[in-house]
Amino acid sequence: MARRGQPQAGARRTAPRDKRRGGNGGGGGGKDRGDTIAVLARTVREVEAAAQRGPVTPSARTKFQVVALMLREEHARVRADVTTSETHRTEQLKRLDGIATILAKTAVRDPALLALLADDAVVSSAARSLKQDMLRAVGIEEVAPAQPVAAAPAPERVVPQSVVSRQLANPFLAPDFSAAPASAPRPRRLAGWELLGPLLRSFERAGSGEPACMPLPAPTTRHVPSGVALMPHQAQLVASAAAGHRTFLLADEPGLGKTAQALLAAEAANAYPLLVVVPNVVKTNWAREAGLWTPHRPATVIHGNGETIDGFADIVVVNYEVLDRHVGWLGDFGFRGMVVDEAHFIKNRTSQRSQHVLELSERIRTRTVRPLLMALTGTPLINDIEDFRAIWQFLGWIDETKPLAELMTALDETGLTPADPGFYPAARRCVIDLGIVRRRKVDVAADIPARRIADLPVELDGAAGRSIRAAERDLARRMVSRYETALANRRSGAVVDGIDTELVRRVARWEQKDAAEASTGENVFSMMRKIGQAKATLAADYAGQLARSAGKVVFFAKHVDVMDAAEETFTRQGIRFSSIRGDQTSTARQRNVDAFVNDPEVAVAVCSLSAAGVGLNLQVASNVVLAELSWTDAEQTQAIDRSHRIGQTEPVTAWRIIAAQTIDARIAELIDSKAGLAARALDGSDEEVSSSADVQLEALVGLLTEALSA
Structure with a gap:
């Protein structure tokens, strides 16, 4: 092509x-x-x-x-x-x-x-x-072409020598499918119905206060090693795996100990060898957790081409970034279980990493009778209800176009079709019973202290502040000009009294598209970066005050230059800090995490929102400073919950540094107003579902509407 x-x-x-x-x-x-x-x-x-x-x-x-x-x-x-x-x-x-x-x-x-x-x-x-x-x-x-067409170069595939040694020592037998249940025929009653859309909408229409959690048995501590303890909600999940359940979307709120639950569920299901796919920032921590919760199961971590891995280990941990070069031998390794941590990373099913995860899941399911498959994420819905699709596909509940046998049979047994009023709550229940497990801190971990978000408005003075306000005015003028031009060139001749809200949204979408494609020039993204740079020193000063008066602080920023400016401020003030960034090796990153957690002299952890916002345990601090805003409530929540999690003994406060009288303040309000997606779909809340991906669009709509009104 x-x-x-x-x-x-x-x-x-x-x-x-x-x-x-x-x-x-x-x-x-x-x-x-x-x-x-x-x-x-x-x-x-x-x-x-x-x-x-x-x-x-x-x-x-x-x-x-x-x-x-x-x-x-x-x-x-x-x-x-x-x-x-x-x-x-x-x-x-x-x-x-x-x-x-x-x-x-x-x-x-x-x-x-x-x-x-x-x-x-x-x-x-x-x-x-x-x-x-x-x-x-x-x-x-x-x-088909008459001659072979040169394909795009495939990523380099490797097979570590220790894996070859394991295969030579224990050649795999052909998979035994004798115990596999016969595939259920597609029910004729639902033939011809488009079902994936209604299934997804069933979670949007949830409400009624019913949480998205499958029935769970009484807790068990049978598989817990001595010296550690599980909370009851964790032990319930392990008991479910021990009772024979094999697919889980473990969507407990961040900080409720999903890693321990996954490792002990694998032990209860004897799902070894176990493949664990994780973000790079937490793969070393996963090996540590395995040593704590399953000490008799050797774990190995794949770095680079895998020269140092133990091919005979029971638990193999690999990060998304190197999955492409190892997907070949991983698919033939004979795994009986697979865990995907921070599973919202695969929400874009067309991305390479998502395709590799889905490929591995399918290969495990075709060669293993009832493997253990677990998707772990406290924020499964980042942008849209569609984020469920890749996770459900990984778990084997659906394929690209339809529900698979188990879900289809459950839907058929309801006796309903999407045309029936009762279909949506019944369909939602069918999906939940396949293995959605969602618990909230307020319900299962009341002993974790409360958390709150406090906004600290700051005034941006001087040249930086003037530049930002000028850029915002220029952006508004550009959109007003596009609006007026589109209005003048309208062919329909329709006359709208006042502001044409539909045209406002259309102009905002044009601006959003231009900003996404632009590599230079002023736009909403470059403005937010400028605002972050202008706030960096102010945010670092406040974090330094907190560190001196209240103890350790976690400092989050989106951009490297904002982190650099903050670290320069801490250095000038004589405050020791750890830096946790995406360009570090996992060993260096873990060393910096350990320094912050264990060394009383290290007062601040300067963290990248993308690299440190997931999977880390930083509950040694009870104050979090958000120097820059995320575009989504989910990303903001993930960052705060690095501190607000099991093991925290003090109330957690997240201090958001907001640039007053700029688009920064508008975006903060929008993030808060669009926090209801997971609450509605998973927690049974009556809050309205809306996509956090629209924060950029709504910010532009508000800016243009305000300019037109003026």
């Missing part, structure tokens, strides 16, 4: 359904190709309309990807076609550019659609099938 508009020789040839068509005024570029563009235009309008109606369905997402693929190929073909007139070629390119514009505007509504525009996006089987159907509709058949 051609990439980025460049034709690739031999990559694809086309033939008519019965025989190759002749000239028709341009090498097959006449009626057939005109029909192709018309089909693309019609299909992209269908996708646009679907996106405007609400959440994008799987079928609309498939259409979107097919249009993107065919558009790229058609654009390359038209540009390379020298048999047609320049006027005709220009007209076709103009029509294709119009389709591309609609695609781009539609993609802004849903981050998952943006991912499908990437060159390396995985093409689903449904998309390949639909593409062939659309080509056939205009009399074109996609034919």
